Amino acid sequence: MRAERPPVLFVVLATVGVAxxxxxxxxxxxxxxxxxxxxxxxxxxxxTALRLSFVVSIAATALALLLGIPLAWIYARVAFPGRDIAxxxxxxxxxxxxxxxxxxxxxxxxxxxxxxxxxxSMFGIRLPFTTAGAVLAATFVAxxxxxxxxxxxxxxxxxxxxxxxxxxxxxxxxxxRRVTLPLVAPSIFAGAVLSWARALGEFGATITFAxxxxxTTQTLPLAVYIALxxxxxxxxxxxxxxxxxxLAILVGMRDxxxxxx
Amino acid sequence: MKVHLVSAFVLATALVxxxxxxxxxxxxxxxxxxxxxxxxxxLTDAFRQVGDQMMKxxxxxxxxxxxxxxSTLATQITNGAPADVFASADDANMQKIxxxxxxxxxxxxxxxxxxxxxxxxxxxxxxxxxxxxxxxxVVLVLAAPTVPAGKYALEAMNKAGxxxxxxxxxxxVRAVLNKVSLGEADAGIVYVTDVxxxxxxxxxxxxxxxxxxxxxxxxxxxxGSKNAPLANRFIDFLVSPNGQNTLAEFxxxxx
Numbered sequence: 001m002r003a004e005r006p007p008v009l010f011v012v013l014a015t016v017g018v019a020x021x022x023x024x025x026x027x028x029x030x031x032x033x034x035x036x037x038x039x040x041x042x043x044x045x046x047x048t049a050l051r052l053s054f055v056v057s058i059a060a061t062a063l064a065l066l067l068g069i070p071l072a073w074i075y076a077r078v079a080f081p082g083r084d085i086a087x088x089x090x091x092x093x094x095x096x097x098x099x100x101x102x103x104x105x106x107x108x109x110x111x112x113x114x115x116x117x118x119x120x121s122m123f124g125i126r127l128p129f130t131t132a133g134a135v136l137a138a139t140f141v142a143x144x145x146x147x148x149x150x151x152x153x154x155x156x157x158x159x160x161x162x163x164x165x166x167x168x169x170x171x172x173x174x175x176x177r178r179v180t181l182p183l184v185a186p187s188i189f190a191g192a193v194l195s196w197a198r199a200l201g202e203f204g205a206t207i208t209f210a211x212x213x214x215x216t217t218q219t220l221p222l223a224v225y226i227a228l229x230x231x232x233x234x235x236x237x238x239x240x241x242x243x244x245x246x247l248a249i250l251v252g253m254r255d256x257x258x259x260x261x
Numbered sequence: 262m263k264v265h266l267v268s269a270f271v272l273a274t275a276l277v278x279x280x281x282x283x284x285x286x287x288x289x290x291x292x293x294x295x296x297x298x299x300x301x302x303x304l305t306d307a308f309r310q311v312g313d314q315m316m317k318x319x320x321x322x323x324x325x326x327x328x329x330x331x332s333t334l335a336t337q338i339t340n341g342a343p344a345d346v347f348a349s350a351d352d353a354n355m356q357k358i359x360x361x362x363x364x365x366x367x368x369x370x371x372x373x374x375x376x377x378x379x380x381x382x383x384x385x386x387x388x389x390x391x392x393x394x395x396x397x398x399v400v401l402v403l404a405a406p407t408v409p410a411g412k413y414a415l416e417a418m419n420k421a422g423x424x425x426x427x428x429x430x431x432x433x434v435r436a437v438l439n440k441v442s443l444g445e446a447d448a449g450i451v452y453v454t455d456v457x458x459x460x461x462x463x464x465x466x467x468x469x470x471x472x473x474x475x476x477x478x479x480x481x482x483x484x485g486s487k488n489a490p491l492a493n494r495f496i497d498f499l500v501s502p503n504g505q506n507t508l509a510e511f512x513x514x515x516x
Contacts (some may be wrong), residue, residue, distance in 0.1 A: 002475075035390055064485040106443065106445065110443065110444070110445050111400075111445050112443065112444035113447070128429075128445045129400070129428035129429050129445070129446075130401075165469075207432065210429075211402070211428060211429025211430075211431070211440070212405065212429050212430050212431060212432065213427070213428060213429050213430055214430075216428075217429065218430075225432070226405055228336060228409060228431070229330075229333060229336050229407050229408075230332075230407045232336075
């Protein structure tokens with residue numbers, strides 16, 4: 001890449017742009033109660049939220065992998081009518097306001113919802129106010145990241161390896177498991193990490209669909225919101241945890257993330 | 262964050278407007294311009310109505326409302342949100358503003374409210390009182406204990422000797438009402454005024470006097486208000502017979 005001397009105007013505007021993102025973080029770090037950091041982070045409400053968030057985000061990522069990899073494969077390999085619309089629908093949560101997602105989930109899987117009603121009357125399953133509901137909300141917003149990343153990986157992989165395996169007598173399932181999966185493993189990993197990060201940060205759909213109860217549905221972002229009014233120092237420390245994780249992921253994944261899109 | 266931005270914009274506009282219209286004599290300065298009112302979410306419908314009345318009567322004024330839980334609003338104001346007026350659903354959150362030296366003058370009680378159990382329209386679960394909230398077949402939702410409605414609900418259940426675990430602690434009383442009116446929860450403890458505002462989508466079950474908790478609503482002008490005259494005018498209107506009548510229509514009681 002050729003180095004270029006930037007115009008002064010660009011430097012000024014870019015600096016403002018950087019400050020716009022860095023100042024809020026600086027504010028958070030500045031207000032952080034470092035003396036009590038450890039006791040704040042190990043307070044029971046913080047531990048409860050950390051544990052629940054861990055469980056919910058991992059479960060959401062697992063669900064996203066289970067449903068998302070086959071979906072990405074079909075998007076990448078099968079040209080069916082309406083594929084673009086299907087893809088748009090399944091990636092909608094990336095830009096949809098999460099609260100809207102939560103309301104939609106409520107009308108679909110709530111007790112009076114389109115399918116929730118049947119779930120309740122036939123199987124006695126109720127999703128709102130349960131950890132499963134929180135997982136569902138997190139998966140709803142997180143899975144698109146996995147699908148898009150894996151689909152991009154599948155499209156850019158060299159399919160001659162699959163052909164070679166097939167000429168050597170491997171069946172479809174063996175080809176998928178022994179050739180395709182290892183080849184797109186980096187994309188799957190990147191997608192899984194992005195999904196996990198998105199699931200970890202999920203707020204709007206969760207509070208709307210799953211509610212807010214410590215230990216059951218009160219994940220880290222919800223705990224931050226509630227604690228801000230009563231124990232701001234806990235809220236700040238939990239925010240910093242979320243911040244550190246997100247930053248670590250973006251720095252660690254930069255190459256993969258950019259390559260995937 | 263959005264609220265801050267909007268309020269900042271509103272304030273900026275108010276500044277310009279008031280600069281344009283302040284009479285040079287200083288005598289009988291016309292009260293015009295804009296104010297931003299931070300009010301407890303239970304006041305949503307009543308304040309909108311009062312605002313409409315006042316805007317109709319005074320013509321040249323604009324009232325912008327920011328409704329939320331009193332505790333959220335108090336946190337926003339102590340962190341510098343540009344509110345002109347703060348109306349809280351309890352004394353504790355008003356006290357936070359007073360303690361932070363952010364109240365201009367003293368606060369004034371302008372209304373009170375009572376608790377009621379909100380249940381699905383027609384009360385299919387036959388909920389008769391606070392005791393029934395502990396029934397295992399009743400999905401109960403309360404406001405978080407950090408917000409006034411949640412605190413009052415716990416007080417009422419304590420008085421009744423009821424131990425019931427809610428399935429969710431909602432961020433404000435209107436969220437509790439929504440969960441009941443959407444049918445996700447069978448019961449929630451809200452204010453009488455919330456049940457009225459739901460217009461039949463929920464049914465209210467009365468809480469007897471000895472278990473009842475009365476919510477007191479104080480209001481104050483926030484220090485640093487760019488339009489204290491209009492902020493004061495709003496409060497005066499609220500405590501005037503006209504304002505009190507409107508509040509009564511929405512189910513509020515006298516302070």
